[in-house]
Each structure stands twice: as C-alpha cells, then as structure tokens.
Amino acid sequence: MDHDDNFSAGTTTADVETAPVTVIVCSSCRDENGSDAHPRAGALLAEATRAAARDRHSIEVRTVECLGNCKRRLSAALLRNDCWSYVFGDLTVGSGSDLVAGAELFATSQDGLIPWRGRPDSLKRGLVARIPPLAVLKDQI
Numbered sequence: 001m002d003h004d005d006n007f008s009a010g011t012t013t014a015d016v017e018t019a020p021v022t023v024i025v026c027s028s029c030r031d032e033n034g035s036d037a038h039p040r041a042g043a044l045l046a047e048a049t050r051a052a053a054r055d056r057h058s059i060e061v062r063t064v065e066c067l068g069n070c071k072r073r074l075s076a077a078l079l080r081n082d083c084w085s086y087v088f089g090d091l092t093v094g095s096g097s098d099l100v101a102g103a104e105l106f107a108t109s110q111d112g113l114i115p116w117r118g119r120p121d122s123l124k125r126g127l128v129a130r131i132p133p134l135a136v137l138k139d140q141i
C-alpha cells in the first residue's frame, strides 16, 4: 500500500484551513473477550473519543451500530467531504485520542488524505481500508 507520507514537516495547523471531519465509532463492538456486557467497549471508545474531541470544533463524533468490521475488534471511520474515507480496526477503548489526532491531521490536510507521517501508530496498524470519493474514480463510463 502506498503510504501518504506527504505532510510537509514545517506545516502547522495555523497555516492551513481546517475542514470538518466526522469520526464514526462503532458503539456495538465488543471487547477482546467478546463480552455482551453494556456499555459495550465500542460505546466506551465513542465516549473517550467525544471527550478527546471536546473544544475541537472541526471534529464531530458520531456512532453507528456496526461498521461491518467486527472481526477487527473496535472499529471506527474518518470521513471528510469529497475526500477519501478511512476505516480502522484493532482499536482499544483508549484509542479516542488517536482518532482525534488522526481527525485533526485529516482536517488540515491540503490534499484530502490523512498523512502517514504523524499518524498515530494505531491508525497505521489498524487501517482496514480507504475508500475514494466518487469524483476521483478514473474508470467511470
């Protein structure tokens, strides 16, 4: 896989515009033991992500009941309008700050990709898929 290692080292968040990013956390994912206990581990991750995103006005945290990524444990996605969308798995209940760090990188990205450099390790190892916006598909009929 190509790594999006194109974030210039001198760029700061003050230098670039900030676009809204939505973090979608699966609130139904179970913990590593597969426990049905409530709140589910995914709900705890959503709560931690909301706490980490507090005061970050460009980042919205939403939940969904399944991202179809159940075999990769705790799951979340990052979305930005007209940009690639990212799905992550193998997260933990402590990954909220990583998701927000990734969302901040995404929000200030000038090319609409989450840069590889600076991305939290959990969002490198846990990448499941990235999905392009329809506008970038080159094989449209």
Ligand code: FES
Residues within 6 Å of the ligand: 026, 027, 028, 029, 030, 042, 065, 066, 067, 068, 069, 070, 073, 075
């Ligand atoms: S229950 Fe979380 S991805 Fe399916």
